[in-house]
Amino acid sequence: MSRTIACEKMPITSNIVSKVASIDVIVSEIHNFLRVTTPEAWVSHALGDLDTLLVDHANCEYKAAATGMSLITKYRRQPRLQRLMARLVREEMLHYEQVLVLMDQMGVDYRPLTASRYVKTLRDATRLNENDRLVDLLIVGAIIEARSCERFAALWAQLPARLGRFYKTLLRSEGRHYQDYLSLAHEFANESDVEQRLDHFLGIDQTLIETTDYEFRFHSGVPA
Ligand SMILES: [Fe+2]
Numbered sequence: 001m002s003r004t005i006a007c008e009k010m011p012i013t014s015n016i017v018s019k020v021a022s023i024d025v026i027v028s029e030i031h032n033f034l035r036v037t038t039p040e041a042w043v044s045h046a047l048g049d050l051d052t053l054l055v056d057h058a059n060c061e062y063k064a065a066a067t068g069m070s071l072i073t074k075y076r077r078q079p080r081l082q083r084l085m086a087r088l089v090r091e092e093m094l095h096y097e098q099v100l101v102l103m104d105q106m107g108v109d110y111r112p113l114t115a116s117r118y119v120k121t122l123r124d125a126t127r128l129n130e131n132d133r134l135v136d137l138l139i140v141g142a143i144i145e146a147r148s149c150e151r152f153a154a155l156w157a158q159l160p161a162r163l164g165r166f167y168k169t170l171l172r173s174e175g176r177h178y179q180d181y182l183s184l185a186h187e188f189a190n191e192s193d194v195e196q197r198l199d200h201f202l203g204i205d206q207t208l209i210e211t212t213d214y215e216f217r218f219h220s221g222v223p224a
């Protein structure tokens with residue numbers, strides 16, 4: 001199965017990068033990409049524990065920016081990666097700031113939280129040699145962004161108005177980040193390698209989302 005994505009240098013196209021793409025189009029593309037949607041039990045738990053959701057969400061935005069910075073530092077000779085990651089880092093830090101403001105407005109205090117199993121498990125499954133590792137990190141980046149987009153879509157309409165509006169705007173940004181990562185993966189690997197690795201990591205994502213998870217987090221599985 002081949003996926004179509006859009007970027008300056010690639011002939012393939014997608015609606016998701018369009019600034020006029022409706023939320024429905026974005027969400028439908030993300031649902032086609034991922035194998036499973038968020039379980040209802042996770043959504044119910046999230047709605048009843050917005051404090052943890054927001055603190056972990058802030059951590060996720062910060063870490064998304066840090067991941068972008070790490071790729072910028074390591075792959076200085078890749079101009080398109082540099083540009084896309086520079087924009088991503090800017091946007092993730094803005095999201096981080098916006099989550100902090102919302103936490104303040106909602107009276108949610110920061111507290112240390114352990115990292116969820118989700119990102120660690122995906123990153124632990126990346127290959128170690130140089131080029132393969134970059135391709136895997138980009139594919140993992142695409143899946144994390146797609147899952148974040150899918151979670152915002154699952155939540156936003158049921159949240160308090162201000163938070164819901166915010167999550168609806170984030171959905172569009174994370175959808176674009178998903179595309180940026182995926183188009184970069186295609187720059188460093190051929191179609192069949194990308195498809196094979198997507199298959200591998202989407203399977204891991206599916207397992208992490210569908211199985212019981214003892215810690216509730218933004219990317220956690222089914223609440224215990
Ligand atoms: Fe973000």
Ligand SMILES: [Fe+2]
Nearest residue numbers: 064145174177
């Ligand atoms: Fe993002």
